[in-house]
Amino acid sequence: MISLSKIAIQVLLFILYTFSFCGTITGELVEMKIVDEPSSFGLNSMYNSQNRNQPEDNLKLRVQPANFSGPAHLRRLIGRCFISIIADYKYKFCPFSNVTQHEQGLHWNPYQGVLGVWQEWEIINNTYVAMVMRDGDHCGSIFRSVKVSFMCGNHSQIVNVSEPHTCSYHLVFMTPLVCHNESMLVYPSLSPKLQKEWDQLESDMGRGELTPKGYNKRLSKIFEEAGVYMSKEGREDLLKKTKKAEQNKLAEGEFITLESCKTEYKKLQKRFQALVSQAGTEGGTSDTEDHDGL
Numbered sequence: 001m002i003s004l005s006k007i008a009i010q011v012l013l014f015i016l017y018t019f020s021f022c023g024t025i026t027g028e029l030v031e032m033k034i035v036d037e038p039s040s041f042g043l044n045s046m047y048n049s050q051n052r053n054q055p056e057d058n059l060k061l062r063v064q065p066a067n068f069s070g071p072a073h074l075r076r077l078i079g080r081c082f083i084s085i086i087a088d089y090k091y092k093f094c095p096f097s098n099v100t101q102h103e104q105g106l107h108w109n110p111y112q113g114v115l116g117v118w119q120e121w122e123i124i125n126n127t128y129v130a131m132v133m134r135d136g137d138h139c140g141s142i143f144r145s146v147k148v149s150f151m152c153g154n155h156s157q158i159v160n161v162s163e164p165h166t167c168s169y170h171l172v173f174m175t176p177l178v179c180h181n182e183s184m185l186v187y188p189s190l191s192p193k194l195q196k197e198w199d200q201l202e203s204d205m206g207r208g209e210l211t212p213k214g215y216n217k218r219l220s221k222i223f224e225e226a227g228v229y230m231s232k233e234g235r236e237d238l239l240k241k242t243k244k245a246e247q248n249k250l251a252e253g254e255f256i257t258l259e260s261c262k263t264e265y266k267k268l269q270k271r272f273q274a275l276v277s278q279a280g281t282e283g284g285t286s287d288t289e290d291h292d293g294l
Helices: 004-019 045-051 072-077 192-206 212-226 232-251 258-293
Strands: 082-086 089-094 098-103 112-124 127-134 145-152 157-165 168-175
Touching: 082 157, 089 157, 089 168, 192 212
Parallel strands: 112 145, 145 168
Antiparallel strands: 082 089, 089 098, 098 112, 112 127, 127 145, 157 168
């Protein structure tokens, strides 16, 4: 008679064999919105339908993009995406949504992934200096991220992409929308209520009632209320929802990343080894009992 341990071992062997294909397992979270340039909110639907089955359209976002914030005239960029091929990589920048990277060439397993998802602005001296996109694909123990800075030009396109730090990217985007001297100022983009709060803050600082640290803290609160900064609570809530979604997918047998697949594979390996040891012990005991019976 085959013992339960041996049956369990056979089952685990099958599962481990299945897990050996971790490299081909991907999770599905948030459907990615990728619209090829040129785009005009649905007028290019025929173009999109011809390309919707391309591999790059299967990329998924770990988190939802934040709502629009910033200079009102940049709303013209919503729903559009811009593509450039730089150093054997195709980059696709969808303002207020995401940035993706697609390795070109005849590689066996070319990289295609999400570099970042829109979350907030970087602000320096009353100026929007960069869009901050975080929570891209896993990169070891961290997630990919990208900052998008702007430069004036007579048309809109990706000018350059670099990687100053591992899995932390910098994309330079040229557009005529930022050519006016005041096009990226923060104060004019705020509501009258928040402008009044900022005016009061400046007055308090001018009278010496605030330290620089206190000033920056209160100014950050204004930016958070305006939606141009992501609050600490908002960030924690976003990560909590993402973690829960990933755990649900994992419980259903789907893996968000190669790393999560490998982690579960290692756990199964340990269980398998424990069962093998247990089966060996049972087998030895059975042999002894049979020998004694003779």
